[in-house]
């Protein structure tokens with residue numbers, strides 16, 4: 001594996017320990033501020049964002065970062081790989097470096113679950129030179145649950161658990177062609193007729209509802225149980241879905257494809273989609289191949 005990606009994975013594992021400690025605090029309060037998507041920020045969202053920004057930008061191989069909590073990307077100047085923070089430039093989001101890895105991350109996904117002590121996560125997409133799906137070369141996520149876990153995807157999808165002060169590999173995660181779990185996101189009264197048909201057809205086939213409201217634990221559960229479907233569709237109140245391409249959807253699409261599954265927007269492969277803005281969102285369906293075939297059958301039939 002590319003040594004730069006190994007270095008980033010190692011940094012993510014180190015940050016996971018720090019962030020897990022941060023989450024032990026009892027501060028589930030909201031701030032007065034909102035992020036670029038208009039979500040009210042928690043104090044822990046902002047603190048997690050800074051911890052990751054500081055750690056990732058210290059790596060010489062990282063040329064820039066952007067996050068769900070930032071309105072624009074932060075790029076290093078091209079001239080020097082040992083930059084200190086004061087020499088970072090904040091540039092327009094359309095600018096990118098040619099030869100450095102860029103990281104898009106969601107520092108604390110599902111943070112609205114934090115006050116009720118449900119699992120939350122962090123998500124990372126590692127992009128080569130530009131924030132676009134075709135430049136995605138690796139992805140990772142952290143799950144803060146009863147255990148601290150990370151999943152790292154490059155050629156394969158490695159599942160690691162923090163135990164006894166050490167990271168241990170639990171081997172590769174691989175999906176079977178069909179599962180039993182159904183995790184349908186979005187407000188039901190805003191679902192389309194096709195989406196209701198899809199969800200009902202899965203339940204009629206015996207699928208079980210497994211939806212926590214946190215995409216990291218929901219998608220992690222499907223991976224660990226080897227199959228199923230996670231969906232966050234277009235809805236009447238959010239025609240482009242809710243989940244953001246760079247920080248959430250593309251990294252998980254990469255992970256699911258590497259694990260033998262598929263990831264589409266209803267018709268097209270998610271990793272073939274363009275991305276015009278840092279905070280663009282898309283409808284998304286991620287799962288094992290049989291469930292994705294059912295999504296295609298229903299959604300593509302709609303267009304005939």
Ligand code: AHM
Nearest residue numbers: 039109110111185186213214215216
């Ligand atoms: P966030 O990044 O603001 O936390 O929002 C993303 C989360 C996902 O983890 C989850 O799948 C989705 O929002 C849940 O949304 P909903 O409550 O509409 O089902």
Ligand code: MG
Nearest residue numbers: 106109110248
């Ligand atoms: Mg998120």
